Amino acid sequence: MSKIKAVIIGPGNIGTDLLLKALRSPLIEVLWSVGVVEASEGLRIARDHGVSTTHAGLASVIDQVAADGVRIAFDATSAKYHGQHNDLLQARGIRVIDLTPASIGPYCIPTVNLADQVDAPNVNMVSCGGQATIPMVAAVSRVQAVDYAEIVATVASRSIGPGTRNNIDEFTRTTRAGVEQVGGAKRGKAIIVINPAEPPIIMRDTIHCLCAADPDQAAITESVHRMVADVQSYVPGYTLKNGPVFDGRKVTVWMEVAGLGDYLPTFAGNLDIMTAAALKTAELLAEAMQ
Amino acid sequence: MKRVTIHEMSLRDGMHPKQHQISLEEMVSIATALDAAGVPLIEVTHGDGLGGASINYGFPAHSDEEYLRAVAPKMTQARISALTLPGIGTVEDLRMAVDCGVTCMRVATHCTEADVAVQHIGISRKLGVETVGFLMMAHMLPPEELAAQARIMEDFGAQVIYCTDSAGFMLPQDVTARMQALRSALQPGTEIGFHGHHNLSMGVANSLAAIEAGADRIDSSCAGLGAGAGNTPTEVLVAVLGRMGVETGIDLYKIMDVAEDLVVPLMDSAIRIDRDALILGYAGVYSSFLLFAQRAAKKYGISSRDILVEMGRMKTVGGQEDLIEDVAINLAARG
DSSP: OOOOEEEEOOOOOOHHHHHHTTTTSEEEEEEEOOOSOOOOHHHHHHHHHTTTSSSSOOOOOOOOHHHHTTTEEEEEEEEHHHHHHHHHTTTTTTTEOOOSOOOOSSSSOHHHHGGGGTTOEEOOOOHHHHHHHHHHOOOHHTTOOEEEEEEEEEEEGGGGHHHHHHHHHHHHHHHHHHHHHHTTTEEEEEEEEOOOOOOOOOEEEEEEEESSSSOOHHHHHHHHHHHHHHHHHHOOOEEEEEEEETTTTTTEEEEEOOOOSSSSSOOHHHHHHHHHHHHHHOOOOHHHHH | BBOOOEEEOTTTGGGGTTTTOOOOHHHHHHHHHHHHHHHOEESSTTTTTTTTTTTTTBBOOOHHHHHHHHGGGSSSSSSEEEEEEBTTHHHHHHHHHHHTTOOEEEEETTTTOOOGGGHHHHHHHHHOOEEEEEEEEESSSHHHHHHHHHHHHHHTSSSEEEEEOSSSSOOHHHHHHHHHHHHHHTTTTSSEEEOOOOTOOHHHHHHHHHHTTTTTTEEGGGGOOTTOOOOBBBHHHHHHHHTOOOOOOOOHHHHHIIIIIIIIIGGGSSSSOHHHHHHHHHOOOTTHHHHHHHHHHHTTTSSSSHHHHHHTTOOOOTTHHHHHHHHHHHHHHHH
């Protein structure tokens, strides 16, 4: 079975971590890495792995990329540039996996709703907090109705870049929307806390669900454990620390998310789960394309 | 004569010991009495700021909007402020508060994370309200680094910068060093302020140290109603400043009566330095963790003091209330 060819746009920390993960993939082959800075460390790493690169942006190589048979693109740039990248890619029939907060396409959490998105020309990876918490909301809501779900994501200061810092509301808004639309909660809320401790803390996530009726404890516990195992298939460091704890209609789960440390440090599980989820999404799309 | 602006906290920080259950009538009656006593600034928000209504921090008796709409129109001279923590409260919440009549927006971040306030400070300034940068858990940074974070908020447009002793950990010399660093790092036109907690009984002493080092504003709370062992008690601070000849514009007898007649009867339990509040100050732990730790301790049959010490050891910051039960479960399992 031949691999599906891919391009990574944005050779920063996220794009480079994604590249290193993709090198191990049985289904995806990264042919191109596209940047805009000549001295980019990410482009150098890509070249070292035999990947074609440009520092002149996507428009300069899009026809070559298409001619090389690339069928999947990862955009790890920013919401500001995603629209124009998407237009160039869509015009050539290349499927787009969006790691920016642009949210042009539907939200995608691989373990929850990827099956619904196999035909979507563009899917969005929500947010780091969304990838880490929405599976747990869905694990409860697939058992019984959830009136309200609230997630608290605590991340190491060193894992939060200027993009998120300059627009912190984008995180809360996008994650809340994902908790509702993909997690299946009637109403959602997202909170992000940044912790500067040294050595850096590993990402922690707390997920609270208020069920519409008394929780079916056995079924929810089984569902949570099954979902944890599903996410662990692409993020081995996705760990249930405590719970589910039941208190009236409330169900609480405490997670820790450690990354693989491919390019990003291990503590930045919040970033790792984005790149791992994007690759998992690409692999599932690739399977459908075969 | 030296002049200091007192910023009243009982209707915001005081929401913590009340588990955010102050009624609209209580809110209005206290705010009206504070206004009549000459208090120039009164904060009215969920204890954890705008949008704090949550499982994590507690659902309030009323929404921020309901409290603000009830209180703001009743003020004759006092201005109403709101607190917001980026990551919890959104710009949408901020606009709502301004629409309700808030004229002073206080944007709070952990002391090392000033740059997450850029959006909130910017919008607040654009809306034309006085904008304050509020650096929490300020004991965790040395003075020069705190001043560097203060400059970031000033660059974003903050007109007042606070050194916030959220854990009630600082001693007067800690306050002096930090306030001096702020004063020398910031523009002369930028005001500086201090927010204390009384966990080590340093509320008034630390406020005096802050004023000595150039503070323009001091946060305090009638009868100390606030998280942990409470804030610097307003009536005591006003009396002390009166003795020192520092002008506050607040009528001492009237503020004493607000504390005694309106705020003390509201308390669910005495605001005092019990052993848990003391450990907050001693170990440098966020004051709002107090009741959460006490509830988790009861539920899991362990010591709340052990939970708080562990939260301190983990270097948790404001907002990490979600980990208190997690820590309690782990401590209970350890036996």
